[in-house]
Amino acid sequence: MNTTLQDRIRGSLIGGAIGDALGYPVEFIYSFGKIQNRYGERGITRLDTYQHWLSEDRQTGKAVISDDTQMTLFTANGILNAKKQGIAMKYGICLAYIEWYLTQIGKKSGKYKDCWIANVPELNERRAPGNTCITALDAIYRGLEPVNNSKGCGGVMRIAPIPLYAAVDGRISIEDADRLAGDAAEITHLHPLGFIPAALMAHVIYRLALDTEPTRENMQRYIEEGVEDMRKIYSQYPDDVEYMAKLAEKAIRLAGNGKSDLENVKLLGEGWVGEEALAVGLYCALKHFDSFEDALVASVNHGGDSDSTGAVTGNILGAAVGYEAIPQFYKDDVELHDLILHMADDLYRGEVTEM
Numbered sequence: 252m253n254t255t256l257q258d259r260i261r262g263s264l265i266g267g268a269i270g271d272a273l274g275y276p277v278e279f280i281y282s283f284g285k286i287q288n289r290y291g292e293r294g295i296t297r298l299d300t301y302q303h304w305l306s307e308d309r310q311t312g313k314a315v316i317s318d319d320t321q322m323t324l325f326t327a328n329g330i331l332n333a334k335k336q337g338i339a340m341k342y343g344i345c346l347a348y349i350e351w352y353l354t355q356i357g358k359k360s361g362k363y364k365d366c367w368i369a370n371v372p373e374l375n376e377r378r379a380p381g382n383t384c385i386t387a388l389d390a391i392y393r394g395l396e397p398v399n400n401s402k403g404c405g406g407v408m409r410i411a412p413i414p415l416y417a418a419v420d421g422r423i424s425i426e427d428a429d430r431l432a433g434d435a436a437e438i439t440h441l442h443p444l445g446f447i448p449a450a451l452m453a454h455v456i457y458r459l460a461l462d463t464e465p466t467r468e469n470m471q472r473y474i475e476e477g478v479e480d481m482r483k484i485y486s487q488y489p490d491d492v493e494y495m496a497k498l499a500e501k502a503i504r505l506a507g508n509g510k511s512d513l514e515n516v517k518l519l520g521e522g523w524v525g526e527e528a529l530a531v532g533l534y535c536a537l538k539h540f541d542s543f544e545d546a547l548v549a550s551v552n553h554g555g556d557s558d559s560t561g562a563v564t565g566n567i568l569g570a571a572v573g574y575e576a577i578p579q580f581y582k583d584d585v586e587l588h589d590l591i592l593h594m595a596d597d598l599y600r601g602e603v604t605e606m
Contacts (some may be wrong), residue, residue, distance in 0.1 A: 254573035261595040264578060266569020267411055267580045268591050270316040270561030272298055278379065280524065280556045283513055287550055294552030296544075298584040309382035313586040317378040318355075319408045319562040320587075323349040324437065327412035327594045329368040331603035336365075340413075340423075341434045343392065348438060352388035352558035355380050355478040368459045368594075373587055376378070381405035384523060387439035402444035404528035406436030410449045411566040414457035424455045429480055440525065443491035448529040450484060450494060451477045451588045452563065455533070456570045459537045465571040468538040474499050474533060495526050503533035512538065514542045521555025528556060532563030537570070543577055544567055 261362035276299045277286045286294045291444035298314035305315075325347040333343025343571075350366040351358065354375040369373055384405045387397035409452065432453035436446035440555040459465050478496045485492050498519065505515040510536070519534060520527030531550060539546035543565075550564035551557040569577065574592075582588060593606050 254575065256460060257596065257599045258420060258573035258575055259570050260419075260567035260599050261574035261592055262412050262572055263415055263456060263460065263566050264323070264327075264569070264591050264595040264598075265574055265582065265585070265588065266565030266572075266577060267562045268316050268320045268565070268587070269298070269577070269585050270550060270563070270565030271316050271319045271408075271558045272548050272585050273334070273581075274380070274557030274561035275315065275317045275557070276302065277551060278317070278556060281301055281554045283553055285530070292411055293548065295602075296548050298356070300584050311383070311586065314584050315373070315378065315564075315586045316406075317508070317558045318380040318384070319559055320591075322384070322405075322409035322563070322586075323353075323373050323411060323566075323595055324368055324591070325366060326409050327416070327598055328368050328484050330412055331597055331601070332365045335603055336599060340431055341438070343487075345438050346434045348384075349392050352385065352392060354436045355385065367603070369589075373562060373588055381446075384439045387441075389390055391438075397439065397441065399431060399439045399440070400442045402442035402524045402526070403440060404448075404522060404525045404559045404563075406440035406445045407452055407525040407529055408562050410435055410453055411456055412594075412598055414453040415460060415570070415595075416601070417453075417459045418457050419599055419601065422601065425454060426480065428457055428486070429454050429477070430484055433484070442484065443488040444495065444524065444526045446525070447481055447485055447488065447491055447495050448525040451499065452529050452567070453480055454480055455567060459567065459571040467537055470537060470540065470571065471503055474503060474537075486584065498530040499533060500527050501532045503537060506534050506537040510524065513553060516549070516553045516555075516560075521553065522560040523556045528559050528563050531555075531560040533568050535560070535564040536568040540568070540571070543572055544581075547581075578597075 329344035329347025419427035433450035436449035
């Protein structure tokens with residue numbers, strides 16, 4: 252499985268978008284039985300290119316991405332803007348999130364105008380944005396400090412570009428990349444379990460992207476190593492770190508128990524909160540390490556936050572297998588495929604360019 256780092260970065264970003272688009276049509280169905288009623292016994296297994304909530308004149312023949320991939324792309328644009336402008340990465344990411352927020356309320360700003368992707372029509376559509384992200388960024392835009400105690404998964408589902416950018420030529424150490432991912436999540440989600448999972452996810456992606464011969468056993472080791480790093484980085488939140496650690500350990504254990512994915516995912520949670528979304532992603536990537544398709548199918552077919560658990564799973568496993576190993580039928584049908592590849596290549600080169 253020896254692939255180039257550029258291919259791994261492509262795989263992680265495209266993988267996350269595919270997981271997001273696969274889960275998006277079933278995110279609010281809330282029952283696997285109802286998912287089966289619509290898509291068959293296994294649930295949804297292929298990208299739904301007919302988005303049932305869109306009118307006929309807005310159909311594109313592609314499976315649309317949600318706010319998860321929108322914010323992931325703005326994270327990437329923010330990192331690259333910060334590099335270009337010589338400003339702090341967290342600040343650059345925050346500025347990019349404000350630009351995303353403006354796309355969601357249909358407003359333009361002369362001050363916040365550095366993200367070229369803000370002009371892409373698909374990234375100006377409201378795709379079920381999270382309330383915490385919207386309210387926190389609205390406060391920042393108005394010059395206020397956000398106030399919440401949210402541990403929703405809106406922090407963890409968008410941070411993949413951080414470890415991917417950081418891993419190239421050791422631009423940022425893994426410890427600092429973990430911290431930056433946590434800081435980026437904390438811009439909007441102020442409960443420790445809103446940002447600790449983001450840091451742990453970054454650790455696993457960083458390690459997988461650089462592993463020339465990744466294996467399930469290696470991934471398990473990276474999770475365990477990441478948990479130890481969380482204990483150091485977030486020593487001021489011991490109870491929250493241990494809660495995340497127990498869920499991560501549970502994901503590892505369940506991946507080898509031989510029970511159905513539906514049963515195991517239920518034991519980890521529905522993914523609406525950060526620690527559960529990451530635990531489901533870790534479980535699905537570990538259990539189906541040798542099958543990207545099976546991992547994604549497992550990650551979205553449940554009664555929870557399917558697009559976010561799909562996105563997290565795709566980001567993680569995509570960093571291990573790379574773009575070329577992802578089934579072509581998924582790549583053919585996902586919205587903004589070429590833009591996402593362009594952004595992945597910019598992350599690899601470390602410079603922002605427009606399409």
